[in-house]
Structures are given as C-alpha cells and as structure tokens.
Amino acid sequence: MKHDTVIVGGGLAGLVAGISLQRAGRGTAIVSTGQNALHFFSGAFESLQEAPERLTTLFDEAGIRLQYTPGVRLMPLGTFKEAMLSLEDVALFPSPKFGRKVLIVNFMGYHDFFSSFLAEGLEKQGMHCRIRFLSLPEMDQLEKSPSEMRSVQIARTMDRIWEKVVQEVRVLLKDEDTVILPQVFGLQDTSVPGRIRQGIPARVVFVGTLPPSVPGIRTQMLLKRRYEVLGGTYLMGDEALTAHVHDSVVHSIVTKNLDRHYLEADHFILASGGFFSKGLRSNPFSISEPVxxxxxxxxxxxxxxxxxxFSADQPYMQYGVKTDETLHGIAGGVPLKNLYAIGSILGGTHPELGSGAGLAIRSAFAAVDEILTSKTE
Ligand SMILES: Cc1cc2nc3c(=O)[nH]c(=O)nc-3n(C[C@H](O)[C@H](O)[C@H](O)COP(=O)(O)OP(=O)(O)OC[C@H]3O[C@@H](n4cnc5c(N)ncnc54)[C@H](O)[C@@H]3O)c2cc1C
Structure with a gap:
C-alpha cells in the first residue's frame, strides 16, 4: 500500500495535516490507536488568538465554527482565564463580571458539572447565583446507573430532548440575565446550542464538565469526517509499531493490524502525541519515542x-522529540529526510510554534508546507 504521506496519530495535529494534504490533492493515510487529547479538550486553542486564515477555512469546511474576542473565558470551577481562540460554544466575556443575576441549571444525579463551585466563583465577582436541578423522565434510565451519567451519554439524550430543556429552563427563569448550562449539547446536531440560545430569553452560557469533552469529541468527529470525505484513509484502532528506514529515509511502517502489509509512502508525519497518548514512553531511566x-x-x-x-509546572511536560528547524525527526543525531514530527510530541522544544492546540496546528501547517514544496526522495 503506497501513499503520498502516512500520518501516525489522528488527533488534532494529524487530522489538520491530513485534511490539508488531501485538500492539496495528496493521497494520505492516518493510523491512529484511538483516544486523543481532543476528548479532553476545553474548547480553547492555547497559544492562538487569531485563527490563521487557512485554519478558519479548514474548520469552516468541516462545520466547526471558531471565535475570539479579547477578554476572559469561564472555567468549570468558576475561575477565569485569558480568552483564546475557541470553539463557538465556549463563552468569552470582556471581563469577569459579565452579568448581574445568574441561574445555574444542572441535571439531577449528574456530578460531573460543578454548579456550586461555579456559583461560588461568580459570587466572588459580585453576581447573584441560583442553582436548580432538572429531572427529566428521558434521563431516568441514565440516572439508574452512575456510570451512564457521563457527559457523552447525556449529550446523546440531549440531542433528542433539548427543546424540553428549553421549556423547563424558561419555567425556572425569574429575573436572571444569564443562564448557565453544562456543555452537553450539540454532540451530533451542531445547531442545538444556537437554538437553545434563541429559545431562552437570557444570555445562555455553556460551561465545561468533567471529561469526556462534548465539544472536543464533536470536533474530532467533524475533522475525521471531513478528512474521509476528502478521500483520506483513517485506520482507526490500528497502531504503528515500527518503521523501515534506510539511509535516513523512511520507506514504510509496520502496523499491528496490517501485519506484513507495510504502509509505504514518500513522506511520513509523526503526530502521536506526548506521554498522555503514548507518543512518548518512559521507564525509570529514559524516555523514548517507540515507532x-x-x-x-x-x-x-x-x-x-x-x-x-504536584501542582507546579512539571519539567517532563516540556520533553519532546528532537527535530531540525524544518521539523524533520532526528534519529541517532541524524535528521530523517522524509519524516516530520508535529503536535504535542514536540513538547516545549519549539517555543516559536506555541503550546497546546496552537502548537498542534502551527506545526501541522509547517510540515504540510515542507511536504508540498519538497522533492520526493
Ligand atoms: C488531557 C489533555 C487535555 C488538553 N486540553 C487542551 C486544551 O483544552 N486546549 C489546548 O490548547 N490544548 C490542550 N491540550 C494539549 C494538547 O496536547 C493539544 O491541544 C493537542 O490536541 C494535541 O494534539 P496531538 O495531535 O499532537 O496529540 P494527541 O491529541 O495526543 O493525539 C495523538 C494520537 O496519536 C495516537 N497514537 C499514539 N501512538 C500511536 C501509534 N504508535 N500508532 C498509531 N497512533 C498512535 C494516539 O492514540 C492519539 O490518538 C491537552 C492535552 C491533554 C493531554
């Protein structure tokens, strides 16, 4: 199986690179073991304020809307952080005192949304908060088992019954100017958060819950769908095990599921994430990149x-693979001519590319540009 580019890792970095290459007419495959950092995503793209135009286009085409206004964003525990480029369902405010009276609505039996912490945080800013719980018969089945009362399961139900939530919130609403709801809407139907906003006569703010992150999973699903619509091959649940490399050129990779059918390509991208996604592995003596x-x-x-x-910045979070200036991965001190490392596997080794999701996106575009302008070995 020969492709123009094979990408190891289908998180944000791998998908942005894959979609960009498919748009440019290159045939690619992504091999990805599964869960990635988007499943835990806050919805804010760290180290990005403005979206590069090519990112806006790429996300627009995938059905993902972005926003940025200078100011602050409200965090799940009622604190505020500087605003970043964000998914449209993240609430950004010019300043922390964004309202006068706030109604916080949660669901009975749902413990992954911290209404009391939120109220405490907002009251510190001088806002008056009231917390109410909704008990909906459609959620009875979920409530019976605590393991079912998780954001994604609730979001699946909410895609069907969000109109009922709107009606119930309208009944609860007194003189509040703001309603806060958990971020469990619009998993499949992306129009739902906007329709809820239209249906409630107050400012509606969606606030993050414990993972899995509904906006993050939706973003992953939309990017993957877009990649496949463009003709990309996404090998879900497969794992790159090792690579065949001669004279500093990668020829193919071996994966768990394809066994002896090696994935050959002119270019390779390593987007396998940091420790969290097992892109980097450690033992008591060393840290390695396994593929x-x-x-x-x-x-x-x-x-x-x-x-x-424990809560200080941990140095190991900065560790990453070594690359040259154009992101070629280095093995035994020598750059591999057709392998690019992108995303969180770079750690903090490229401060000029930013951190978090900003690093994933900037490095993905940088590697794509290198591939599109390079001559095939
Ligand atoms: C828990 C968590 C939450 C975060 N939240 C935010 C946030 O809210 N905002 C922000 O800006 N940044 C956040 N980050 C930083 C995050 O690293 C980036 O935002 C970005 O999503 C990373 O993307 P990535 O594609 O580089 O890596 P990942 O998202 O980690 O994806 C790597 C993928 O590669 C796969 N993989 C690994 N090894 C192999 C292999 N051998 N074969 C095949 N597949 C493999 C993994 O399964 C995974 O799917 C968070 C990081 C973590 C760990």
Whole structure:
C-alpha cells in the first residue's frame, strides 16, 4: 500500500495535516490507536488568538465554527482565564463580571458539572447565583446507573430532548440575565446550542464538565469526517509499531493490524502525541519515542523530570522529540529526510510554534508546507 504521506496519530495535529494534504490533492493515510487529547479538550486553542486564515477555512469546511474576542473565558470551577481562540460554544466575556443575576441549571444525579463551585466563583465577582436541578423522565434510565451519567451519554439524550430543556429552563427563569448550562449539547446536531440560545430569553452560557469533552469529541468527529470525505484513509484502532528506514529515509511502517502489509509512502508525519497518548514512553531511566526511535530531548538526571510540588509546572511536560528547524525527526543525531514530527510530541522544544492546540496546528501547517514544496526522495 503506497501513499503520498502516512500520518501516525489522528488527533488534532494529524487530522489538520491530513485534511490539508488531501485538500492539496495528496493521497494520505492516518493510523491512529484511538483516544486523543481532543476528548479532553476545553474548547480553547492555547497559544492562538487569531485563527490563521487557512485554519478558519479548514474548520469552516468541516462545520466547526471558531471565535475570539479579547477578554476572559469561564472555567468549570468558576475561575477565569485569558480568552483564546475557541470553539463557538465556549463563552468569552470582556471581563469577569459579565452579568448581574445568574441561574445555574444542572441535571439531577449528574456530578460531573460543578454548579456550586461555579456559583461560588461568580459570587466572588459580585453576581447573584441560583442553582436548580432538572429531572427529566428521558434521563431516568441514565440516572439508574452512575456510570451512564457521563457527559457523552447525556449529550446523546440531549440531542433528542433539548427543546424540553428549553421549556423547563424558561419555567425556572425569574429575573436572571444569564443562564448557565453544562456543555452537553450539540454532540451530533451542531445547531442545538444556537437554538437553545434563541429559545431562552437570557444570555445562555455553556460551561465545561468533567471529561469526556462534548465539544472536543464533536470536533474530532467533524475533522475525521471531513478528512474521509476528502478521500483520506483513517485506520482507526490500528497502531504503528515500527518503521523501515534506510539511509535516513523512511520507506514504510509496520502496523499491528496490517501485519506484513507495510504502509509505504514518500513522506511520513509523526503526530502521536506526548506521554498522555503514548507518543512518548518512559521507564525509570529514559524516555523514548517507540515507532521511529527518534532522539528525545530530556534531562539525564531523573530527579529533574518533575517537581515535588504536584501542582507546579512539571519539567517532563516540556520533553519532546528532537527535530531540525524544518521539523524533520532526528534519529541517532541524524535528521530523517522524509519524516516530520508535529503536535504535542514536540513538547516545549519549539517555543516559536506555541503550546497546546496552537502548537498542534502551527506545526501541522509547517510540515504540510515542507511536504508540498519538497522533492520526493
Ligand atoms: C488531557 C489533555 C487535555 C488538553 N486540553 C487542551 C486544551 O483544552 N486546549 C489546548 O490548547 N490544548 C490542550 N491540550 C494539549 C494538547 O496536547 C493539544 O491541544 C493537542 O490536541 C494535541 O494534539 P496531538 O495531535 O499532537 O496529540 P494527541 O491529541 O495526543 O493525539 C495523538 C494520537 O496519536 C495516537 N497514537 C499514539 N501512538 C500511536 C501509534 N504508535 N500508532 C498509531 N497512533 C498512535 C494516539 O492514540 C492519539 O490518538 C491537552 C492535552 C491533554 C493531554
């Protein structure tokens, strides 16, 4: 099986690269083991404020709307952080005191949405909060088992019964100017959050819940769908195991499911994420990248990997694979000519590309540009 480019990892970085290459007429395949950081996504793209035009186009075509206004965003525990480029369902405000009276609505038996913390945080800003719980017969089945009362299961139900939620909130609403709801709407039907806003005569704000993240999973689904519509091959649930490399050129990769049918390509992209997604692995003595055996930037002294203060910034989060300036992965000190590393597997080694989702997107575009302008080996 020969492609123009094979991408290892189908998270944000891999999908942005895959869609961009398909749009440019290149035939690609993405191999991805499964869960990625988007499943935990807050909806805000760290280190990006304005969206590069090519990102807006790519997301628009996938049905994903972005927004940015300077100010703050409301976090799930009632604190505020600086606003970033965000999915349209993330609430951004010019300042933390965005309202006068707030009605916070949760669902009976749902513990992954922190209404009391939110109320406490907002009251510190001088807002008056009232918390109410909805009990809907359609959720009885979910309520019977706590493991079913999770954001994605609730979101599936909400896609069907959101109009009923609107009616119930309208009954609860007194003189509040703002209604806060958990971010469990619009998993399949992306028009639902907007229709809820239209149906409730107050400012409606959706606030994040414990993972899985409904906006993140929706973003992943829409990007994957767009990639496949453009003709990309997404090998879901497969794992890249190792690569065949000669004279610093990668020829093919071996995957778990394809066995001896190697995936050959002119170019390869490594977008397998950091420790969280097993793009990087560690043992008590070393940190490694398992597929291509790329060199990893990390401190030889294991005690320097982490800080004892659990909540401090941990140095190991900055570790990533070594690359040259054009993101070619380096193995044994030598750049591999047709392999590019992108996304969180880079750690903090490319500060000029930003961090978080900003790093994933900027590095994906940078690698795509390299591929589109490079001569095939
Ligand atoms: C829990 C969590 C929450 C985050 N939230 C935010 C946020 O809200 N905002 C923000 O800006 N940033 C956030 N980040 C930072 C995040 O790293 C980036 O936003 C971005 O989504 C990372 O994308 P990625 O494609 O580089 O990696 P990932 O999303 O980690 O995707 C890597 C993919 O590669 C797959 N993979 C790994 N090894 C192999 C293999 N051998 N073969 C095949 N597939 C493989 C994994 O299964 C995974 O699907 C978060 C990170 C984490 C860990």
């Amino acid at each position: 291509f055996g790329l060199d990893v930037e990390y401190d030889e002294d294991r005690n320097a990997w982490y800080q004892k203060n």
